[in-house]
Amino acid sequence: MDFxxxxxxxxxxxxxxxxxGDRYGSLERIxxxxxxxxxxxxGTWAQLAELGLLGLPFAEEDGGFGGGxxxxxxxxxxxxxxxxxEPYLASVVLGGxxxxxxxxxxxxxxxxxxxxxGGLRLAFAHGEAQARYDRADVATTARQVEGGYRLDGAKxxxxxxxxxxxxxxxxxxxxxxxxxxxxxxxxxxxxxxxLTLKAYPTQDGGRAADLVLDGVTVPAEALLGAxxxxxxxxxxxxxxxxxxxxxxxxxxxxxxxxxTVDYLKTRKQFGTAIGSFQVLQHRAVDMLMALEQARSMxxxxxxxxxxDDAAERGPAIxxxxxxxxxxxxxxxxxxxxxxxxxxxxxxxxxxxxxxxxTTIEYLFGDTAHHLRRVSAAGGLLGAA
Amino acid sequence: MDLRFTPEETAFxxxxxxxxxxxxxxxxxxxxxxxxxxxxxxxxxxQRILNAKGWAVPHWPKEWGGQDWDPIHRYIFMEELMQxxxxxxLQFNCFMVGPVIAAFGNEAQKKRFLPRIANLxxxxxxxxxxxxxxxxxxxxxxxxxxxGDHYIVDGQKTWTTLGQYADWIFCLVRTDPAAKKQAGISFxxxxxxxxxxxxxxxxxxxxxxxVNEVFLDSVRVPVENLVGEENKGWDYAKFLLANERTGIARxxxxxxxxxxxxxxxxxxxxxxxxxxDDADFRARIAxxxxxxxxxxxxxxxxxxxxxxxxxxxxxxxxSILKIKGSELQQxxxxxxxxxAGPRGLPxxxxxxxxxxxxxxxxxxTYLNTxxxxxxxxxxxxxxxxxxxxxxxx
Numbered sequence: 001m002d003f004x005x006x007x008x009x010x011x012x013x014x015x016x017x018x019x020x021g022d023r024y025g026s027l028e029r030i031x032x033x034x035x036x037x038x039x040x041x042x043g044t045w046a047q048l049a050e051l052g053l054l055g056l057p058f059a060e061e062d063g064g065f066g067g068g069x070x071x072x073x074x075x076x077x078x079x080x081x082x083x084x085x086e087p088y089l090a091s092v093v094l095g096g097x098x099x100x101x102x103x104x105x106x107x108x109x110x111x112x113x114x115x116x117x118g119g120l121r122l123a124f125a126h127g128e129a130q131a132r133y134d135r136a137d138v139a140t141t142a143r144q145v146e147g148g149y150r151l152d153g154a155k156x157x158x159x160x161x162x163x164x165x166x167x168x169x170x171x172x173x174x175x176x177x178x179x180x181x182x183x184x185x186x187x188x189x190x191x192x193x194x195l196t197l198k199a200y201p202t203q204d205g206g207r208a209a210d211l212v213l214d215g216v217t218v219p220a221e222a223l224l225g226a227x228x229x230x231x232x233x234x235x236x237x238x239x240x241x242x243x244x245x246x247x248x249x250x251x252x253x254x255x256x257x258x259x260t261v262d263y264l265k266t267r268k269q270f271g272t273a274i275g276s277f278q279v280l281q282h283r284a285v286d287m288l289m290a291l292e293q294a295r296s297m298x299x300x301x302x303x304x305x306x307x308d309d310a311a312e313r314g315p316a317i318x319x320x321x322x323x324x325x326x327x328x329x330x331x332x333x334x335x336x337x338x339x340x341x342x343x344x345x346x347x348x349x350x351x352x353x354x355x356x357x358t359t360i361e362y363l364f365g366d367t368a369h370h371l372r373r374v375s376a377a378g379g380l381l382g383a384a
Numbered sequence: 385m386d387l388r389f390t391p392e393e394t395a396f397x398x399x400x401x402x403x404x405x406x407x408x409x410x411x412x413x414x415x416x417x418x419x420x421x422x423x424x425x426x427x428x429x430x431q432r433i434l435n436a437k438g439w440a441v442p443h444w445p446k447e448w449g450g451q452d453w454d455p456i457h458r459y460i461f462m463e464e465l466m467q468x469x470x471x472x473x474l475q476f477n478c479f480m481v482g483p484v485i486a487a488f489g490n491e492a493q494k495k496r497f498l499p500r501i502a503n504l505x506x507x508x509x510x511x512x513x514x515x516x517x518x519x520x521x522x523x524x525x526x527x528x529x530x531x532g533d534h535y536i537v538d539g540q541k542t543w544t545t546l547g548q549y550a551d552w553i554f555c556l557v558r559t560d561p562a563a564k565k566q567a568g569i570s571f572x573x574x575x576x577x578x579x580x581x582x583x584x585x586x587x588x589x590x591x592x593x594x595v596n597e598v599f600l601d602s603v604r605v606p607v608e609n610l611v612g613e614e615n616k617g618w619d620y621a622k623f624l625l626a627n628e629r630t631g632i633a634r635x636x637x638x639x640x641x642x643x644x645x646x647x648x649x650x651x652x653x654x655x656x657x658x659x660x661d662d663a664d665f666r667a668r669i670a671x672x673x674x675x676x677x678x679x680x681x682x683x684x685x686x687x688x689x690x691x692x693x694x695x696x697x698x699x700x701x702x703s704i705l706k707i708k709g710s711e712l713q714q715x716x717x718x719x720x721x722x723x724a725g726p727r728g729l730p731x732x733x734x735x736x737x738x739x740x741x742x743x744x745x746x747x748x749t750y751l752n753t754x755x756x757x758x759x760x761x762x763x764x765x766x767x768x769x770x771x772x773x774x775x776x777x
């Protein structure tokens with residue numbers, strides 16, 4: 001039992017936190033970056049590469065830095081705290097995760113160095129409009145054709161798809177729409193003929209796109225992992241993504257809580273700081289408790305994300321997401337309420353933190369969905 | 385960073401688990417698990433088995449029977465004790481007066497009292513709260529006036545848990561009425577057989593006799609029974625209350641209860657199947673388990689940080705454990721009473737208590753557990769503590 005970071009992890013934490021605070025640290029800078037065509041600044045992406053963040057989770061022999069879930073947690077928490085708009089989660093954690101977990105040695109050798117250097121961004125095109133949160137619900141098909149595959153279908157809310165040069169697309173090579181078997185992953189160039197992409201801003205100030213694949217053909221080498229056996233990879237990628245989201249949410253909640261406590265100390269009404277009112281103090285304490293419970297479950301998710309045992313990992317990650325969602329809602333709502341009118345405006349940083357937290361609640365499964373997962377597994381404790 | 389226990393810690397867990405399950409009588413553990421009342425002898429039997437093993441007071445200084453365990457081993461020990469439904473070593477002895485005497489008492493007091501406290505040869509009760517001093521404990525009025533080599537104590541204590549069994553009571557008394565609130569308080573050890581002491585039972589919301597009023601009418605207490613210095617009692621009380629708070633989350637107890645609820649749900653008929661098939665009920669159990677897991681890790685974070693803190697200084701994060709821990713204990717008893725359903729209506733009466741099923745004890749357990757957000761510094765007081773000590777409000 002050990003909650004300490006190693007010396008190297010502490011260095012990573014210090015350097016990312018300092019960088020993100022310097023680069024952003026004010027709403028004006030965040031919004032200036034968001035106004036760029038892709039929703040972030042290309043030059044800043046290159047800085048992430050220089051910091052070593054883009055190659056962080058990949059093995060050293062593939063050209064990465066050999067980090068694990070703890071390193072990812074450190075990076076996304078620090079980036080999240082400052083609302084850094086770069087698509088780190090979409091590109092490195094999700095898209096990169098699929099490549100790392102399912103890619104052949106040749107594929108990793110081809111893609112990882114380019115990712116780590118900042119020249120290549122991926123996106124993870126798995127979700128479909130009808131699937132909601134069902135990970136096995138894939139209607140997009142991949143039929144074998146001469147020399148490769150032909151993909152037809154549609155993908156929904158693909159995070160940061162318009163920033164990616166290569167998409168990791170799930171498609172069915174066998175079976176029916178909701179079958180667990182028969183799903184495959186493919187590396188598809190964003191400019192492939194037959195692929196159309198409708199990009200749009202999301203509620204949290206980020207970007208996503210809906211994809212239509214109409215006879216997109218890819219060579220056989222585009223297959224990522226074994227044909228028809230991608231669901232366990234997809235499960236693992238999404239579980240790692242949820243663990244990262246949990247850490248990001250902790251960074252956001254921590255920032256939002258600090259902002260709120262600071263406001264309580266400085267905002268004066270009735271001739272005194274409003275933080276002297278007991279009813280407001282107690283609500284700020286409730287926020288802190290929700291934050292600390294979330295922090296604990298983010299640590300739990302981080303520890304479990306690397307597990308190969310899906311039966312052990314799944315309920316743990318689901319439980320973490322339940323706690324994060326509940327805490328995010330409480331911390332976000334209370335922050336707005338305690339700020340009063342100013343909390344309602346987009347001129348205020350806190351409102352942006354709340355918007356991102358709200359989005360996180362519905363990414364990769366909401367509270368009810370993950371509670372059902374925990375429940376279906378029989379809970380977290382054995383029966384006496 | 386590694387949230388797993390080391391092989392040594394896991395082996396320790398298995399050792400204590402095996403001991404609890406093989407050495408503490410099953411009928412005592414069944415009573416604890418089902419919420420049936422324990423007899424005085426049950427507490428004594430269980431604690432003496434622990435003490436014979438050297439485990440009644442592992443957190444005490446080594447020379448008085450402590451075990452030199454680090455915070456993680458202590459945590460594992462308490463966790464397993466609660467999950468095995470072993471009665472907690474008497475709180476007033478082992479977690480309250482014992483540590484205070486060990487830290488602030490003189491050698492004569494330590495020799496006289498500590499071994500008997502550990503073995504439950506003397507049963508202690510707590511004389512802190514008064515009718516006019518609850519959350520505002522420092523406003524207590526019980527007076528002790530020095531007369532030669534005795535104090536003459538007059539006043540009234542209340543909420544004295546299991547005072548009906550007690551041989552001794554440790555009291556906060558006012559020795560300097562002129563001093564500012566906290567400054568004039570002393571910590572006195574009083575023999576319950578002293579003339580002038582009267583105990584009146586209070587029947588609580590669960591229908592049981594658990595707490596009492598204790599009246600002190602010109603009770604003569606030898607000066608040698610003063611702990612530490614006169615008028616320094618508030619410092620010792622704060623030390624004691626901080627000790628009380630760290631273990632108060634009772635995560636092991638709630639885990640035991642949740643595991644039991646899950647087992648009973650599979651045996652409780654409902655519709656075509658059992659309550660375990662009720663998706664809504666299952667989801668609520670799962671929701672509790674999520675929060676419990678989060679609190680367990682929060683507790684581990686506090687425990688891990690304890691090694692690095694000054695022993696005397698309480699971690700304000702322990703107030704978070706108190707609030708969430710008590711809330712989850714209460715949530716578990718809500719699920720229990722709902723699971724019992726209409727079969728929970730028959731009330732246990734003394735003569736047929738042994739023949740009644742678990743359902744009869746669900747409501748008393750639920751009702752009794754309302755206390756946990758009140759005692760040990762109410763949850764509202766804990767909010768104040770956190771607002772001030774952590775948030776700086």
